[in-house]
Amino acid sequence: MTEAAPVTGVADVPEAALHQQRTRRDRSHRPRPAPPRRSPGTLLTGLLRTARPKQWVKNVLVVAAPAAAGRLFSWHTLTELALVFALFTACAAAVYLINDARDADADRAHPTKRHRPVAAGQVPVPVAYAVGGALAVLAPAAAAWLTQPLVAALLTAYLGMQLAYCVSLKHVLVVDLAVVTTGFLMRAMAGGLALGIPLSRWFLITTGFGALFMVSAKRYSEAVQMAGKQGATRALLTEYTPGYLRFVWQLAAGVAVLGYCLWALEEGGVPHTSVLPWRQLSMVAFILAVLRYAVFADRGTAGEPEEVVLGDRALALIGLVWLAMYGLAVANW
Known part of the structure; x- marks a missing residue:
């Protein structure tokens, strides 16, 4: 007599394969977890x-x-x-x-x-x-x-x-x-x-071009740091050339210094009762501050102006001296 072919059933499936099938079936029927809720504190922090x-x-x-x-x-x-x-x-x-x-x-x-x-x-x-x-x-x-x-x-x-x-x-x-x-x-x-x-014209000129000096120096630093790299953080950095941005911050620095000096040298009817000509002396501190900041701009490390101003001790000291002279000039001491 010819032997009947063996019947393939569940009993012939290896135990490991059965375990994998049951695991997949359980996962498919298991409800997906809900996305994590954002707590009010986390949202406010964000x-x-x-x-x-x-x-x-x-x-x-x-x-x-x-x-x-x-x-x-x-x-x-x-x-x-x-x-x-x-x-x-x-x-x-x-x-x-x-x-x-x-x-x-x-x-x-x-x-x-x-x-x-x-x-x-x-x-x-x-x-x-x-x-x-x-x-x-x-x-x-x-x-x-x-x-x-x-x-x-x-x-x-x-x-x-x-x-x-x-x-x-x-x-x-x-x-x-x-x-x-x-x-x-x-x-x-x-x-x-x-x-x-x-608002005086000298105030507007000095503030405006001083801001342009810092903004263009920031862009120049970003352009120098991203030179030859892909994925610039600002799309226009690929269109501006470092030479052009250098020209802009140098021009802006010069106009800002000129505007401040014209304010300091202008008599403006202020009575001469102060001990020293603080307005004129403050020009020295202002120019030194611009020159010191220009060091970081020239190196291409002025990408974060607040960190440059607050992080450089020499610049902070010059700023305090300028602030003292400026205050004495305004107070007419």
Whole structure:
């Protein structure tokens, strides 16, 4: 008789294969875990990080015009300047939030920017848009209610210009430098407008070209550091040449020094009752500060202006000497 062929059944399947099949079946029927919830504290931390607290030091420029006019030492002035500082900080935070929400997809592909809260998912894109939009509306409205109408108009113009920069102007040669520089100049003007202080032409020239000096030096440093590398952090760095950016920051530094010297040498009807000509002497400290900062610009290490100003002891010392002389000149001691 011919033997019947053996019947292949479950018993003939190796135990390891059965275990793998059962594991796959169990996993397929197991419900997927829900995405982790963001706690309110984590979300608030992400929103604060997106607002760039390190950049808030720029808003200290609101005290520039009152300091130049010698009107810092009164409770009303300090209260008004604190309010303007907070409003400018809110406007800048609105711009950062909207910018990061708009660039979230591109930032995720960047080795450094992918850690930003919006790109990393710590702050949802709709939340960033909502908070940024709310700040963009509330800050000028609060300025119109609590300060001078000109301050509200200035903040509205600042927001419009910066949002246009985020959308398209940052891709336009030279215009991008002008927009960032104007943002610094607006900060310096805000304090004077809030207190009704006339803004002199020398103040505007020195502040404007001083800001252009630092902005173009920053771009130059970025261009030098990214030379020959792929994936520049700013698209325009591939179109600007280091030679052109060097020309811009050298020109801006020269005009800023010239404007300051003309202010210091101008008599302006100030009575000669001070012990020493502090205004004229402050030119030395101002020029030394520009020359010291230019060392970092020339090396291509001025990519973070706040770190250069706060991190270099010599520059900090020169700045303190200049501040003392400037204060004595304003006080007419």
